[in-house]
Amino acid sequence: MAKDTDGDGDASAGAGASAGAGADDAQAWDARLGWAFGLIADDPVERGAALDLLADAQGNVQGALGRFNELWHSTLPLGGQGQWRDPALLKAYERYVEAGRSSLPDALWNRPPGDIRAWQGLPYALLFLEWEARYPQEWTRHAKKWGTKQSLIRDVAVAGHGEPVRAKLTDLVETVVQRAYRCKDREYVRVARAVDSEDLRRRLDSAARSGNPWARRHAGYVLWLLDHPEAPHTIHVWQNWIAAEASE
Incomplete structure (x- = not known):
């Protein structure tokens, strides 16, 4: 990286x-x-x-x-x-x-x-991402590096992680879809696709049915992308999905 x-x-x-x-x-x-x-x-x-x-x-x-x-x-x-x-x-x-x-x-x-799954620094990469997800204002004041956030998300978005790492990545996706968009959050779609599971889909479905407008929109879109793995994650696809949702 x-x-x-x-x-x-x-x-x-x-x-x-x-x-x-x-x-x-x-x-x-x-x-x-x-x-x-x-x-x-x-x-x-x-x-x-x-x-x-x-x-x-x-x-x-x-x-x-x-x-x-x-x-x-x-x-x-x-x-x-x-x-x-x-x-x-x-x-x-x-x-x-x-x-x-x-x-x-x-x-x-x-x-x-080499394989990030074998990198001994992986727990600290996950820590850095969790810090930004849970305490975004503190992260922004003390360690704001959007490029680092993007690179780490892309690096960890691979299949085959052990269960503790998969659980952490699932938690991160759930946390991020429930907030207003922050820079580079769109990269978490890669993570969702890499750790797709029944557990993740249940969490996203719950968020998509919640009273949180951000969660409804973001989680609904991620679920749609999980159901359409052939679809690229682009601004054009996002805008078309939003338009389709608004017309229903």
């Missing part, structure tokens, strides 16, 4: 590649980011503590990036290849990468190639 490039605040004047995801085992991920599960806690005090830790981690990333950019500019006379042979610049870059591995969303960038 590439670094978020949707223009919502990523600033890296010199770093050619972002701090990113490594191929570490689950224990290493938990050691660096276990505190992040507090971001989706029901208890606002616990969430507040996690937000404080996130702010510290993001501050470390920005500090390391600032130092790297200073050295990048000071070594420009060496030329591109010469710069990357400069020990101080290399060390600064390593510190920037290492800082990002302990922060969100940086730790989720540049996932190693």
